[in-house]
Amino acid sequence: MAMLLLIPGIALPTVTGWMIVRLLEYRHPVLISAERWLLGFVGGMTFTMFVTFLLHSAGLIGFTFWGFLSVQLILTGVLASCYIKNRETLNLQRFTFHDHPIVWSHATKIIIFILTLWTLIKIAGGAAMLMGTPAYQDDVFNNWNLRGKVFFETHRLTLTLPMGNETFSSDGVSSYPPTIPMIKTWLALLHGEWHEGLINSIHILWYLATVALVFLFLRRSAGVLWGLVGAYLLTSLPLYLIHGSNAYADVFMSLHILIPLLLLYLTSADEDPSRRLSALKLNAFFTGLLVFTKNEALLLYLPLILLCVIVAVLTDARQKRLSQGHAIHLLFYYLGFLTLILLPWLTFKYLHGLPFGNAKAISDLSIGWQPRVLYALWVNTFFEGNWVFLWPLFIGLTLFRWRRVLQSPLLLLTLFILIVIGEQSILYLFTSLSEEALNQTGLARGLVHLAPVTVFVTTLLLHDTWKHTTSA
């Protein structure tokens, strides 16, 4: 029965997120209903926790049931009043698109049925492990769940964690944004006690949301069948499924990277300037949220996504696909969301002496060539069972269709993936983070973050290759 509390646990944040998304789209919706609800769920959960964090840091609320609920009620109330005020405009506008008609043969249907059933069995098994077994992996009981439990017991954002042996730690894992632990705290408060299954259940929703978004955005770009291909490719990645079935933050991170990139793709692919503007506004919101997910986001992903946005906006402005007024309008959105989220979080980090970096302070890293790392990268990426053949396929298709990549909206996404891989490789090859590569502890995490967007790009390249080679 406790598991049913997940529904009220995500309800108000999801409605909040939905309204934010819809209000940002305003007169020019770019999302279909399912996409909007998914984005609402993801954005709403993170944004609600961010506002809760802000009000708590300001001393206005505690991490109590009423503290969390009051934030959600206020946010829902404020946004609902905005929505009602504008309901005539909002209700008038709908975004729809039509799937390409396709006749599926009996064999195709059988293959789809078998692979869907197979995939659902695997995910159900993962969900059973996630919600039915105790905390097993290190970061679950030493970071994400532990911090949630500490917040739950102390009713506040406790940064000092007991290490045992009369020692305490106030950096390390406490330097991560508290979003995930806060969500766990909220779910436990809803139940009245700490319940492993309930507080872990949110992770499988993030996994399913990622798969669903990959499917939906591929469907609108290439049709239902390619949407299914993409969803299958993603769910068949062994390491991604393992992460989806564990209370780790990397699928959550990957989802928060995927959304702004999908919106950026939407922007580049849409010919309607107003809809492009709407997509970029949504992008601004989700790019801002990226700050409040994991430390890596701030250092690796945020600057790069902003760079991609700048390139996209400048290109659009140069090609007269976006007016100067629109560009300035957008600048305010990006500045607004980034300032709203980045500034308080950085101030909080600074005031509490929390380091930057992936739980290890950047200042502690030594620089120099790290032997054997290249071999570890090679083996982990291509000769283990983590990724099936995703990376060779992605690289092969990018090379094979390089002209097409250069000319298509996929360019920014492809560059993003390649630059992030480059950044991560450089970090491992030239800093003392190499230990993470050699022990294979952190090496594949970066690829987990990139997996959904890489599957998206790879599937579109497959679709493009198929079209190119089978059409006259």
Add this chain to the structure above:
Amino acid sequence: MFSGTIPIVSSLFRTSIILAVLVLLPATTHAVTITEWNFRGSNVPGRWEVRDLAPVRTDTGLHITAPHEGSLTRLTDLHHRIDDIIVHAFATQATEVFLLWHHRNMPPSNLVQLPFKIPSSTTPLSIELNVSSFPEWDPNTDRIGFAFPQGTDAILESMEFVGLQWWEHGIVAMQSFWTFDWYKPHSINFVWGPLLTFTPLSKKHMFYQLPPLAYSANIIFYTLMIIGAGAAIFYWHAHGRTFKARQKSATGFLMLIAILWIGYDIRMGAEWLSYVREDLRTYLLAEESTRTFRERGRFYDFATIASTYLTKDPTYIFLATHRWPYLGAMRYFTYPSIPTEPDQAQFGIDTWVVFDRPDISVDPSEHLVSEGTVVTPPGKVLYQFDDHSFIFRTR
């Protein structure tokens, strides 16, 4: 958009079925050649070269005592290659000895050494030597034997040499492809994926070594992809680079990728479901009083019960077999009660939580003792979880 897809999907379906049948064919039985050298009674096989040892024939085997370091070697006269070796032996005390062999590319006096342990026992135990996994191994070695350190007191009962034909290596490779790892702490960082080994012992031991002494089966998939790409390009050129040829070759290649991907997914998905099945069998569907969880045994049920006894203790002393992962996990499960280490007892911490420590017990005068040494004032056991796990509080 998908013009021409439907017949191709049918062909994909048929090809997948055929390929799956071929790949999944369980090679359950196969014959291997085994030669046994039996040392029991007076049957010492072959002519052995003994150095600085005085082996004695007994009914249970060759009794080796080594007042000095010594060796025992002989020429091999087997009619088959040696892929695995099984030694049946025992010793009064666990002893590290060396398997010696001569690699035919080396001078006759140079012997390669592989250390292994003869366990302490009163009856012969099987010691499996996965020799093929070492690049220095010569399957057609002409001399083999053992080196014993000073003080050895062991009985060598017999040796088995296992040799496989090339096709038997293929069968073992197929079996190792379908041999699954189990869920481990490192599974969150990487999974090995399908591996290839070529002898029964290397297959049996591959996931016990880190990294496994095996080849990644990905190489086969990549090879097939490269051959497929080559064939597609050749077909396209050979048929005058026509649109139809391009369509056929590209479709064929993409279908090959699809089949290989699905095949890989079946392999890895089956491994994933084997994790799930094991958790269901040993934990989720098992009796709460006996269930275990992965390599951590009964720890989680112990921690859950212990937390109910610790609600009034801000700190307690925790002892387990290893600091990681138990200290961190215990901290999580008993929070806000915090585990600490024994030297903190001086600060008045009176509760000791002991998990799976056979060396720690409560003596008749109700002191906690560690290997015979009293470590606490008298107290009482609040809760006994099993023979080696309990909660103790001093008076």
